[in-house]
Amino acid sequence: MSGPVSPAVPASARQAPEQGPVRRRRVRWGDRLLYGYTWLILLWLFAPIAVMIAFGFNDTKSKSNVSWQGFTFKWWGRLGDYPDLTTAVVNSITIALLATIVTTVLGTLMGIALGRYRFRGQAATNLVMFAAISSPELVMGASLLSLFVSLGVQTGYLTIVLAHVLFAVSFVAVTVRARVVGLDRSIEEAARDLGASTWITFWRVTFPMILPGVVSGALLAFALSIDDFVITQFTSGATITFPLWIYGAVRIGVPPQVNILGTLIFAVGVAIAVINSVTARRRA
Amino acid sequence: MRRRIAPYLLVLPGGLWLVVFLVVPLVFMASVSTQEGDVVNGFAQTFRIANYIDALVEYKTQFLRSAGYGLAGTVLAIALAYPMAYWIAFKAGARKSTYLLLVLLPFFVSFVLRTVSWKFLLADDGILLQPLKDAGLLPADFHVLQTTVAVVGGLTYNYLPFMVLPIYVALERVDPRIVEASADLYATRRDTFTRVVLPLSLPGVFAGVLMTFVPMTADYVNAAILGGPANTMIGNIIQTEYLVNNDYPAGAALSFTLMAAMLIGIFAYARALGTENVLEAAAR
Numbered sequence: 001m002s003g004p005v006s007p008a009v010p011a012s013a014r015q016a017p018e019q020g021p022v023r024r025r026r027v028r029w030g031d032r033l034l035y036g037y038t039w040l041i042l043l044w045l046f047a048p049i050a051v052m053i054a055f056g057f058n059d060t061k062s063k064s065n066v067s068w069q070g071f072t073f074k075w076w077g078r079l080g081d082y083p084d085l086t087t088a089v090v091n092s093i094t095i096a097l098l099a100t101i102v103t104t105v106l107g108t109l110m111g112i113a114l115g116r117y118r119f120r121g122q123a124a125t126n127l128v129m130f131a132a133i134s135s136p137e138l139v140m141g142a143s144l145l146s147l148f149v150s151l152g153v154q155t156g157y158l159t160i161v162l163a164h165v166l167f168a169v170s171f172v173a174v175t176v177r178a179r180v181v182g183l184d185r186s187i188e189e190a191a192r193d194l195g196a197s198t199w200i201t202f203w204r205v206t207f208p209m210i211l212p213g214v215v216s217g218a219l220l221a222f223a224l225s226i227d228d229f230v231i232t233q234f235t236s237g238a239t240i241t242f243p244l245w246i247y248g249a250v251r252i253g254v255p256p257q258v259n260i261l262g263t264l265i266f267a268v269g270v271a272i273a274v275i276n277s278v279t280a281r282r283r284a
Numbered sequence: 285m286r287r288r289i290a291p292y293l294l295v296l297p298g299g300l301w302l303v304v305f306l307v308v309p310l311v312f313m314a315s316v317s318t319q320e321g322d323v324v325n326g327f328a329q330t331f332r333i334a335n336y337i338d339a340l341v342e343y344k345t346q347f348l349r350s351a352g353y354g355l356a357g358t359v360l361a362i363a364l365a366y367p368m369a370y371w372i373a374f375k376a377g378a379r380k381s382t383y384l385l386l387v388l389l390p391f392f393v394s395f396v397l398r399t400v401s402w403k404f405l406l407a408d409d410g411i412l413l414q415p416l417k418d419a420g421l422l423p424a425d426f427h428v429l430q431t432t433v434a435v436v437g438g439l440t441y442n443y444l445p446f447m448v449l450p451i452y453v454a455l456e457r458v459d460p461r462i463v464e465a466s467a468d469l470y471a472t473r474r475d476t477f478t479r480v481v482l483p484l485s486l487p488g489v490f491a492g493v494l495m496t497f498v499p500m501t502a503d504y505v506n507a508a509i510l511g512g513p514a515n516t517m518i519g520n521i522i523q524t525e526y527l528v529n530n531d532y533p534a535g536a537a538l539s540f541t542l543m544a545a546m547l548i549g550i551f552a553y554a555r556a557l558g559t560e561n562v563l564e565a566a567a568r
């Protein structure tokens with residue numbers, strides 16, 4: 001097992017002269033084992049991603065893209081071969097954008113209230129948010145469809161957005177709340193002492209300080225939305241998103257275009273996550 | 285005065301969204317679950333409690349199977365995740381956040397696409413089995429897909445990060461001074477682990493169980509893509525009743541039964557841990 005980094009000798013082993021040499025070796029072997037184990041699990045986690053990326057370059061002749069038949073770039077030039085797949089991807093992206101905007105606004109307001117104030121109904125709010133985070137998507141989807149069927153609401157694009165806001169809003173609220181709780185309130189007091197109004201204090205002092213939490217929450221909401229399958233399937237009606245299209249194609253064979261689109265979404269997601277974590281570290 | 289209404293104004297939009305689209309639909313689903321009729325002639329409320337009995341009698345196998353798969357997947361996830369979370373928390377040093385990002389990497393690929401990739405990987409004539417069959421190491425009719433192993437493996441794979449993260453968070457919070465104190469008081473490394481570190485990390489394991497057992501048990505994507513007719517889970521039945529048969533009362537009764545069974549477990553957990561702690565763990 002060789003990872004890109006070699007395990008460092010633990011500081012505790014170096015600074016413990018009272019431990020004999022036999023003991024020290026045992027400790028290091030345990031660490032090595034754990035290190036190898038960690039990479040084994042990581043490789044297991046990466047395996048299907050590697051397969052997804054690789055089979056976007058597979059020169060497959062049949063509809064089922066499971067056996068390797070040679071390297072080709074040709075599918076990259078034929079990304080638009082399935083117009084309904086293109087529509088599905090566009091739907092996924094626009095739904096995620098819309099849901100993210102609504103979710104971020106609602107979730108940020110909730111997060112500020114929960115992190116800053118003590119009010120009646122706070123425990124109930126926490127409980128409902130907890131229910132939204134922990135209840136199975138299947139039950140949320142089934143109950144939403146029950147509502148829509150009972151009221152005669154046609155399911156489609158808007159009901160998907162509505163459902164995505166529903167399951168993502170608590171995650172944003174919790175993320176923002178964590179940031180609000182950690183704020184140094186004396187900075188806001190200083191702004192007030194220097195004559196800033198409540199409004200100015202919020203926009204010029206408070207908001208910039210909670211912004212990293214808001215951005216993380218928004219990214220999380222986008223990721224949750226673009227990836228979602230279960231609730232989407234229940235609330236989609238005739239509208240197709242990227243995951244729904246893939247699920248529908250499983251029986252007849254998933255074309256390499258899906259692998260390529262998956263690879264592109266993966267690359268963009270990883271890039272954004274890396275940029276976010278680097279800038280967060282710089283800010284801190 | 286203004287301070288007193290501020291938190292309510294902030295919570296109101298998001299809170300309303302949650303109540304209208306999470307709580308109200310449950311009431312509608314409860315109502316649908318005791319109705320009779322069909323999609324052509326419409327459904328009428330007859331308070332037919334027997335819907336529940338019918339559903340349980342007809343699908344008790346799938347209920348039990350889902351619980352079994354969920355349990356097996358959760359136990360496997362704990363076993364796989366704990367050593368890894370331990371290594372990242374205590375041994376990864378400055379690279380902790382990099383490793384966490386690696387654990388989260390699969391989330392940048394859509395859930396359905398990840399599962400489809402496993403189908404590629406494990407296909408009878410796929411890149412893993414075909415070479416082994418050609419080499420005579422496996423019989424020609426050997427297969428992994430459409431078995432319990434494939435479905436439980438897929439469930440474990442898809443939800444593993446949800447187990448790693450809360451355990452990591454709990455281990456990360458263990459005060460190194462406590463571990464040192466334990467060593468100073470002549471505890472062996474094993475005693476320090478079993479009597480100090482492990483008990484302190486149990487809340488993380490509990491949170492991880494909550495975040496994996498519930499979605500695993502309610503999952504239907506893994507069974508649909510990786511499993512065969514003998515692996516049908518309760519989620520597949522509910523999905524079929526709602527979206528294929530349009531038998532909403534049966535689907536609603538099944539969803540409610542599933543939810544009731546899970547709620548009992550969730551509330552037991554939440555009471556033991558406090559909702560805020562679980563929410564905090566869930567948001568990371």
